[in-house]
Amino acid sequence: MPLGSGEFEEAWPRIVRALASFTGSLDDAEEYAAEAVARATAHERAGGRPIESYAAWCTSVAKRAWLDDARRRTVERRLAPELARPEVADAPDPCGPSDDTAMDADDLSREGLDDRLALLFVACDEALSPTSRMVLALRVVCGLTIPEIAGHLGVQETAAAARLTRAKRALAEARGSFSVPPPAERERRLPVVIACVAGMFTVAHRTVLDPADALADTGRQALSIADALVAAFPGDTEVRGLRAVIRLGLARRPGRVDATGTALALDEVDRTRWDRDLLGAGLDDATAAVSGDGRFAIEAAIAGLHSIAPSFERTDWRRIVQLYGALEDRWPSPSVRVARLVATAQAVLAGENGWAGRSVTAVEQELASLETRGPAYASRDAALALADLEWRTGRRERAAQRYRDLAEVVDVEPLRRFCLRRALTPP
Known part of the structure; x- marks a missing residue:
């Protein structure tokens, strides 16, 4: 029967790991695994016997293919002595794994390592x-x-x-x-x-x-x-922080698009659609990570603040800006800088105390610099942030032009629809 949802993602790493141990080469493992998966598909289309375990079937087929190729190479070397080098006689037998690669998939499974x-x-x-x-x-x-x-x-x-x-x-x-x-x-x-x-x-x-x-759900695979x-690594705060970020991101994902498949701005999200069980699990991870001060412990804290906010307007933007500052110190990245600037602008617009020295104009100047000189992903995020700020501050015609330009280059369909929707909304 054909591979079901999630079966390929489960089988692929098992096949590659077993083959890498057998052949001694990660490159060969990936190549022969792909060939075996292709043969499995052809086998099913030809009406062959049902495959009960894809991992076992593909691993067996791939090993035989590798051995066949290894034997052929051995014969070629024997029949072409003029190409042989002195050290060939001392080389390990290519028809089987060397002592360094004798650990097979069963040995590795006994280690308990995924x-x-x-x-x-x-x-x-x-x-x-x-x-x-x-x-x-x-x-x-x-x-x-x-x-x-x-x-x-x-x-x-x-x-x-x-x-x-x-x-x-x-x-x-x-x-x-x-x-x-x-x-x-x-x-x-x-x-x-x-x-x-x-x-x-x-x-x-x-x-x-x-x-x-x-x-298609790479996010769930990452989780x-x-x-x-x-x-x-149950006691590692960075590992727990990573899982918190992923869990909280997935928990809030149902509210990211509307019924037509169009992306929503953060203030438009229907928070009642969030996955409450996953949200709670993510907050538990964020709490476990709070004793650390690494990149993912901080990212977990930021995601946690977004997740517990009762609304967009009541989000603790000031605290989020502070956390982004700490994150930028530990992991200076254009994407983090864009996120800090966006949060800063929201704090200014919300009239947070202590932001008298900042203005939307100053934030826009920094975002414009990132839009023109940052890497592609940061440039896109900066352009979206500039369009959103113009939209929120009443400059709808300028914002609409930005959204029209973005719709021409954005390749994520829900986001492209969002840009078109705002570009076509009357001022």
């Missing part, structure tokens, strides 16, 4: 540059496309693709074979792993406002990985 986490810890190897780790993890484990990765990191698609290729090559050269790091090494790699899962959720939160089904991280 398959996706195992792959993330491998991809986030310190032998790679921070950006290379992110690209490799987001593509191979989190399943993001090259355009999505490029947009998240603020780089060109060609640059992201090149970094992915270099990362795979560098990992193979540095480690020689696939190996899940021991617990102490996993602790050192944890911050990058957390950042990768956060990146996965950020892309989902920005681009998939209303997923059609579970297969599943966050759950596995909490199970592995």
Whole structure:
């Protein structure tokens, strides 16, 4: 029977992890896993026997394909001695895993480590540059496309693709074979792993406002990985902060679009549609993370304030601005700066005490600078923030022109509809 919703997401990391252990290569594992999945699809279309376990079926098919190719390469080397190098005689047998890769999927399962986490810890190897780790993890484990990765990191698609290729090559050269790091090494790699899962959720939160089904719900997949991280590191405040951000984001997601699939501004959201159970669980995580002062502990606090506010007007904008300032100190990012400026403008408009030295005009000047000189994702957010400020301060004609321009370039359909709606609203 065909793969059901969520089955592919569950099977894929298990297949890749088992193959990486068997072949000793993360690159080979991804390639042969893709080939096996394609064969499974062809098998079903041809009316073959039902596949009871896709992970087991695809792993078996992929291993046989890898062995066939390895044997063929061995024969080619034997029949072309002029290409042989002296060290070939001492090389491990390519027809089977070496001692370094003898750990199979069953051995790894006995460690109690989630398959996706195992792959993330491998991809986030310190032998790679921070950006290379992110690209490799987001593509191979989190399943993001090259355009999505490029947009998240603020780089060109060609640059992201090149970094992915270099990362795979560098990992193979540095480690020689696939190996899940021991617990102490996993602790050192944890911050990058957390950042990768956060990146996965950020892309989902920005681009998939209303997923059609579970297969398209990258946000829920990010939550599943966050759950596995909490199970592995229950006392880590950054891990709990990460899950708080994801839970609270997903809890508020039902109110992000209207019945027509058009995105809603924050002051238009119907808060009664929020998932109260998930909201409560997210607030529990945020409370657990509050003793920390890292990036995700602060992000959890910000998400918590948005979640407990009874309305847009009664949101504690002053406290949110303060938290964004602390977040910017620990994680200076154009997106954080845009968010701080937006919150500052809301505090000014709400007449918060202590904001006499700030003005909407000053905020708009900073946003305009980010719009013209920031990376693509920050530029878009700054443009949307400028349009919203003009809208809220009565400059409707200028705002409408901004929204018309944005509708031409925004590629997220619910957001494009929102821009068109405001562009066509009479002043």
